[in-house]
Amino acid sequence: MAFDFLLPVSQSVLAHTELLPAQALGRNIYKHTEQDGLPVLAGARFALLGVYESRNAFIRKTSRLDMDGLRLQLYKLMQGNWNDTIIDLGDVDEGETVKDTYFVVREILAGLLEENIIPIIIGATQDITYPMYRAFDGITDLVNLVSVDSRFDFGAEEELISSNSYMSKIITDKPNNLFNFSNLGYQSYFNAQEEIDLMDRLFFDAYRLGELTADIGLVEPVMRNAHLVSLDARAIRAAEMGQSDEFSPNGFTGREICAITRYAGMGEQIAAFGIFEVENNPQSLQLIAQMIWYFLEGHNFSTREFPSDNDPNFTKYIVPCDSEQLHFYKSALTERWWVEVPNLLSAHTKSDTPALLPCTEQDYLDACDQNIPERWFKAYKKGFN
Numbered sequence: 001m002a003f004d005f006l007l008p009v010s011q012s013v014l015a016h017t018e019l020l021p022a023q024a025l026g027r028n029i030y031k032h033t034e035q036d037g038l039p040v041l042a043g044a045r046f047a048l049l050g051v052y053e054s055r056n057a058f059i060r061k062t063s064r065l066d067m068d069g070l071r072l073q074l075y076k077l078m079q080g081n082w083n084d085t086i087i088d089l090g091d092v093d094e095g096e097t098v099k100d101t102y103f104v105v106r107e108i109l110a111g112l113l114e115e116n117i118i119p120i121i122i123g124a125t126q127d128i129t130y131p132m133y134r135a136f137d138g139i140t141d142l143v144n145l146v147s148v149d150s151r152f153d154f155g156a157e158e159e160l161i162s163s164n165s166y167m168s169k170i171i172t173d174k175p176n177n178l179f180n181f182s183n184l185g186y187q188s189y190f191n192a193q194e195e196i197d198l199m200d201r202l203f204f205d206a207y208r209l210g211e212l213t214a215d216i217g218l219v220e221p222v223m224r225n226a227h228l229v230s231l232d233a234r235a236i237r238a239a240e241m242g243q244s245d246e247f248s249p250n251g252f253t254g255r256e257i258c259a260i261t262r263y264a265g266m267g268e269q270i271a272a273f274g275i276f277e278v279e280n281n282p283q284s285l286q287l288i289a290q291m292i293w294y295f296l297e298g299h300n301f302s303t304r305e306f307p308s309d310n311d312p313n314f315t316k317y318i319v320p321c322d323s324e325q326l327h328f329y330k331s332a333l334t335e336r337w338w339v340e341v342p343n344l345l346s347a348h349t350k351s352d353t354p355a356l357l358p359c360t361e362q363d364y365l366d367a368c369d370q371n372i373p374e375r376w377f378k379a380y381k382k383g384f385n
Contacts, residue, residue, distance in 0.1 A: 002107035026075025032090035045084035050091035053101040054124035058164035066280040073289035102131040109135035126276035129230040142179035149232040203378040221358035242281035265298025
């Protein structure tokens with residue numbers, strides 16, 4: 001069984017945990033220990049897991065991922081007013097081959113997904129997103145993947161899978177369960193024009209860094225339907241991460257990236273979350289720990305809503321456009337917006353009602369000005385593929 005390959009939480013971390021106050025996260029997480037073995041999965045909502053695999057790094061890693069350091073930073077944070085049970089499964093070491101590691105990660109995640117437990121993966125390199133994606137095989141037919149990254153990570157067509165090319169593997173590999181891919185925070189000078197064109201041809205969504213930093217609230221509707229969120233820490237600017245050589249001077253600030261992970265936790269469909277390319281310095285590890293904290297916090301405040309004509313908590317707006325009539329819904333409880341996408345009926349919702357696409361109030365206002373929202377257009381086109 002794949003869980004047999006897990007390394008327990010180190011004795012030094014466990015000893016440090018004993019010195020923490022009762023309200024600290026570390027005192028309220030059920031841990032995989034050498035003495036007691038794995039914690040009970042039943043009833044857990046989140047499972048923390050480290051993955052040391054780094055052999056497919058685009059730029060060779062000079063040091064092993066410091067999961068002890070990250071746990072020390074995370075464990076000492078104070079628990080919020082949460083009711084969810086959190087377990088720490090320990091770590092996945094490098095297998096004999098990279099494929100061996102992928103297999104173990106995939107099997108562990110598949111087991112967690114079947115138990116309705118949300119895995120929080122901390123990985124040395126972002127190619128671990130691939131086995132995370134494959135863990136959904138047989139669990140859900142269609143996966144919405146959101147990547148927080150300065151790059152699209154398509155790589156060259158003939159390139160073997162790496163931390164900079166895993167998306168090509170996801171797009172081309174069978175079975176193809178990817179319904180939608182959204183990138184948050186790409187920086188144009190890191191991406192070839194051919195990659196940007198490919199995003200358009202596949203009707204995927206991409207948001208430039210400047211667009212999101214001007215209005216971080218744009219992240220919320222993207223995250224609302226995400227099943228899998230993969231975050232490359234290199235999307236964060238170097239000054240926030242301890243001035244590492246591998247990080248850009250431009251990127252998200254600490255406050256912005258924590259808002260993004262909070263939105264990820266609030267997502268109604270979120271099933272797996274990963275943070276990769278972590279740097280082994282105290283400032284970086286402290287920020288990653290806070291990002292995890294905000295993800296947990298966001299999930300605690302998530303609200304599941306399904307707009308309906310018969311629900312008094314929703315207001316329906318019908319907007320006639322030149323070629324289409326768009327139907328928008330607004331929630332009186334959360335003030336969130338949705339728009340119907342009629343041609344996604346049978347293939348993607350398996351029901352007789354139109355698919356509801358999360359959107360923003362600005363999308364509604366644009367439609368009122370006879371400008372069809374780009375997110376609606378891409379979803380509409382995707383329904384014919």
